[in-house]
Amino acid sequence: MGALRQTQSVESKHKLSNTLRNWLPILHSSLSDLPEAMAPFVEANPVVELKNGYEEDFEKKIPKKIISGAVSNSRTEQIEALTIQSRSLFEILDEQLGAPLFPTPISQKIALFVVENLDENGYYEGDTETFCQTHAIESDTFEKVRQRFAHVEPIGIGAKDLAESFLFQLDNAEISDSAYALALKVINNMQEIHSYSSEERFAEVIHVISTFKNPPNIEYQEDSAQIVPDLMIYFNDDNEIEVKLNDAYYPTINIDANYGVEHDFVKEKIKEAKSLVDALDMRKATLYKVGLMIVEYQYDFFCGGQIMPLTLKTLADEFGHNPSTISRAIANKYIACDRGVLAMKEFFTTAIDDDVSNAAIKEYLISLVKEESHAKPLSDMKLLEKIEAKFKVKMVRRTIAKYRKQLNIAGSSERKKLYQLGG
Known part of the structure; x- marks a missing residue:
């Protein structure tokens, strides 16, 4: 019996090592690059057929809860932005740099300067003081013109920071008067958001804020057309948070059973094919577990709050892997939620040195x-x-x-x- 158990252990270990050998490149690749990562395994195996998940429409695979409801238009636009981006953000803004918002030469000059000094997220970071001195413009005049960006599409562009971007979006949101006053307080004091949880209109405020674009240019970020989220995190009809794999977008592995299994070569190739299926399943299970942990640690974020401290070491300890393995595992992976499509790495803190995060x-x-x-x-x-x-x-x-x-x-x-x- 002892010898039998030892044989089973060796066979199990051998099978696992084959799966792990396939699993690492499959885990480390992005969902959009997954077919390419699997290609070497497929090309060397005549019993395997790979069907690309890209053959179907991406939008149909997003849970309706994410792309429907009171803010269906903005969410649908986000999904469309993932599949095709016909015009750049600058082109969209350039069309609005005239009347009625900017009817005079001075206001147009200021508006153009704001657009030219947007950072990668759509926030204004220009040197206002130098610009005003160079063009003999009062700083108050500059600021009044910049505030008109609260009415420029996409709403939130041209704000100085996230709070102001949310204030721009708040002025264009459908919200009751009583909730609006509370929303102002919440946005201006986001780090203490839960101190307002007992307020009567708190739930309405959180619902409205959760629909805001973060960052404001999320629909126009570079390479957004290639971003395909591995996970969708959303509240279902029972107001319970759900984590869903974008598994319908995964490539499908078909093993051809018509080959004669009596040949050792075919047996080996079928074994390798099953290891490839196991590796793909391990990728799904790993990322799903990552999603569950993110929800556990970052629940407040999905309710409208801020991202809380979470280190890769915490996740690595949970999985029994090295933090560097986890870092590669979440690289180029994305999560779609009510607050946009976010890189997984954004939910984790990094170290300043060995002892300080x-x-x-x-x-x-x-x-x-x-x-x-x-x-x-x-x-x-x-x-x-x-x-x-x-x-x-x-x-x-x-x-x-x-x-x-x-x-x-x-x-x-x-x-x-x-x-x-x-x-």
């Missing part, structure tokens, strides 16, 4: 802002100094500014104005 730095940054003087808020340079002193790391100011924007924290001058308005 950017999540820890962000948490400390939040605590510094909470405790700062309302009369003299901390500048990014002051925040940088305190963070470097606490964590004994070297960083640059623009990294602090980037983290601040990710956390929806306004700049020091903006925070001072908000403190004054709040009494």
